[in-house]
Every structure is written in structure tokens, then in C-alpha cells.
Amino acid sequence: MAGMTPELEDLFTFLRFPSISTDSKHAGDVRACAEWLVEKLTGMGLETTLHPTERHPVVVARNEHKPGRKTVLIYGHYDVQPVDPLHLWTTPPFEPEIRDGKIWARGATDNKGQMLSHILGVEKTLKEKGELPVNLTFLFEGEEEIGSPNLAPFLEANRELLKCDVIAISDTGMVAPGVPTLGYGLRGIACCEVTLRGPARDLHSGLFGGAVANPATAIAHLIASLHDEEGKVLVEGFYDDVRPLEDWEREMWAKVPGVSDEDFVKVTGSLNLFGEAGYSSAERTWARPTAEVNGIGGGYQGEGSKTVLPAEAFAKFSFRLVPDQDPADIMKKVQAHFDKHCPPGVSLLYEGGHDGKPYHADPNGPYGLAARRALKAAFDAEPVMIREGGSIPIVQAFRDILGADTLLLGLALADAQIHSPDENFPVENFESGIRLNQALLEELAK
Ligand code: BES
Ligand code: ZN
Helix, strand or coil: CCCCCHHHHHHHHHHHCCCECCCHHHHHHHHHHHHHHHHHHHHCCCEEEEECCCCCCEEEEECCCCCCCCEEEEEEECCECCCCCHHHCCCCCCCCEEECCEEECCCHHHHHHHHHHHHHHHHHHHHHHCCCCCEEEEEEECCHHHCCCCHHHHHHHCHHHHCCCEEEECCCECCCCCCCEEEEEECEEEEEEEEEECCCCCEEHHHHECCECCHHHHHHHHHHCCECCCCCECCCCCCCCCCCCCHHHHHHHHCCCCCCHHHHHHHHCCCCCCCCCCCCHHHHHHHCCEEEEEEEECCCCCCCCCCEECCEEEEEEEEEECCCCCHHHHHHHHHHHHHHHCCCCCEEEEEEEEEECCEECCCCCHHHHHHHHHHHHHHCCCCEEEEECCCCCHHHHHHHHHCCCEEEEECECCCCCCCCCCCEEEHHHHHHHHHHHHHHHHHHHC
16 A cells, blocks of 8 residues: 555554454464464564464464563553444454544554554564563463463463563553553442243243233443443442542643543543543543443344343443452452342342453563653653553562563544554654553663
């Protein structure tokens, strides 16, 4: 294509792999994507290995590790979210295109664009200087979007290979275009699914409605029992371990551009804001826990009406957690809540899903300061410091298993539409990501 730099060519190739981790039909595509990475990294002179897991492979690439240098691990994920609803995409999700200065494709921001900018930053430094200022380990997984089920065991089994002083990730948010953003916290997550069963089979709602419980009505009751009218979670003990927000954080966040309540209304396209009383939208999403329904099902979904009383109904839930909540403890409390609030006449089947602990680090430590200098150099602007509403479950596991803290150098804009149709990544962010990687390794080496 005309006007395409070699860097963009690489990104387009990377984006064309439909590496959807949750869908087993795409397992071959996920693997092909990993193999392309291996080829790219090997071509740059890094010692690269592909490690199969029970599902999708892990890719590790290293330069020569020399004594006396800092060791930096850069993590990213090459898997992507599903693309549905497909008809809402302006152009096909795996046929990347540049429009209005942005790259449009599934994974453009989350996480292929951000991740590749680090790879290309390293490639550039190697070309320019023949050598990196640090010992570098790239660690790329293909299971982040399904909760990284095989990565913690991989860390346990490869502590020596992955030993490092500090970890860097670009897989989080940037508050506004051109505003460099250091993340120092992530929410944790715990997922589950509940199925309510009533009659042995779908019934005629005229013949039997009124005589037996309707599981779809029952699931609505169960879902409604989770919150009060103001959005506070009613699960007993849910807030027991929530660390209160510090005054300095609230003051600092109030000055961060791009995250005012008005900005949240605009970027979400919502009528109004809604959430726990006494907190701004940034505070609600970065530092307060939530209960969300991710999906509801049961009964007739087709055209027109069908007078049926469904045999079962289900709902899928995710709980976002903050320090010092523990996912296992929360899921016990949630399960007890469901048992207590299950309406009569239906049986309840609970299935636990994936989870991850929340993360919180000091942004003023030596590595935090180095990251802030690098952000300033790459963007020529003063960085802001935030926590994140999203989750990257492996980050706390990095600390627990490898003993290293993580710098979150986000390049994802609020309107990047990650996990949604028309995901996009500004070419400008891709290019600044490359500069950021170069500056970061330099600063971390000091
Ligand atoms: N990159 C996101 C997380 C993210 C995005 C954090 C923007 C902060 C700002 C990541 O790929 C993601 O979506 N994670 C999942 C994790 C889950 C599937 C275990 C999430 O947060 O839902
Ligand atoms: Zn994601």
C-alpha cells in the first residue's frame, strides 16, 4: 500500500491474524500469529522460543543477558477479543485500514499495536546502536483475554528465564491524545455464571404460567438483588477489605484531563452517569469495586412473540475488585449471596470462572520515576498518574512469583473501542510507542 512504512506493514501483518483466544475454531490462527512473532523476533537477533501450553503458546525472546545491567521484562498479549456484532464494523475486523489517521482493526489497540511498538522500538535501537542498554526479556502470551489460565504456571516453571528487575506493559489507557499516562494500579476481577432451572422443559405459558416459577423472572430478581438504587453492591461483606482512596490521589485525579464526568458521558454515549454515590467517574472506575452483568439469556430470542415459559435462564457476571479484596474470598461471598437470594421454585447452578487479583504500586519509586522521565521524553509533555479500571490478571502474579513490579505505560485512548466494533489505534500513538520504548530502556538502564 502507498505511504506504508515498514513499521505499519508489520502491524498490518500482525493484525491480519484472527487470533481470538476464546474461540477454539481460531486455535490455528492464534498459533500462526505466535509463529509470526517468533520469526519477527528471531530476525531481530533475539533468542526466541515458542512454548506450547495446554491452549495457546507463550513466546519468549531475549537479547544476551550480561552481568551488571538491569534486566527489563516487557509483557504483551497477541490474542484478541471476539468481533461480534460483526455488522457494526465499518470495515472487516481482520482487514486493517488507515482512516482519519487511525488504524482500524480488532487488536489495533488491545494489544497488538501497543505491543508491536515495543518490539519495533527494540528493533530500531538495535539497528541504530547495535546493542540495547539493558538485558531484555519479551514475554508474549495468547491467553490474556481469557484470563491467562496457563501463564502463572509458566512463570512458576521458568523463574530463572524470566528473572528481572522490573516489568513494563503497554496495555492500558492514555487519558487523552498526547497526554503521557503512567498507570500504577489495576482492578482485579472475578467471573462466574449462574443458571436457574425450573420446569423439566419449555412450557406453554398459557397452560402452565402462574402455576410454576419462571426462571427468566427469577434470574431478574437475582440480578436485581446485587445492587441498591444507587449502584452500591449489596453482597454481604463485599466492601470489608476495600482500601479507602487517599486524599492525594483524589486531588491528583481531579486535575487529570480527559476523565471528568462530562468526558465519561461523551465517550460512553450514555444518557447519564450512574454509580456509587460520593465518587467521581474516575474514582468509581479506578478505585471502587463493582458487580456487572455481562450477559443474560433464556427463553425465546427470535422474531415476533412465542408464548413460552422457559425451562432455564442464565446470567454471566464479573466483579471488578480493588486492593485489598481477594477474588477467592469475594466469590465465596457472592455464592452465599446467590444462595440466599435465589427465588423459590427454581434450582441454582453456580459456575466459577477466571479471576485475577488487583494491583497497586508506588508511582514514586525509582522505576516509576524512570518511567515518568521516559514518558516525558517520548511525548514532550508532563505525564499524569492514574489507576486503571480494567484488569491484567497476570500483573499481581508477576509480583507474587517473579518479585517484580510493573510499569503500566498506556497508549489506549478512551475512544479506541477495545472489545467493541471499530477498534482503532492512532498512527501517532503507534509511533510514540516506538519512541517510548527507546526512551524507557535508556531511562531504566540509568
Ligand atoms: N488491555 C485490557 C485491559 C485494560 C484496558 C486495562 C484499558 C486498562 C485500560 C486487557 O486486555 C483486558 O481487556 N483485560 C480483561 C481481562 C479479563 C478478560 C481477565 C478485562 O479487563 O476485562
Ligand atoms: Zn482486552
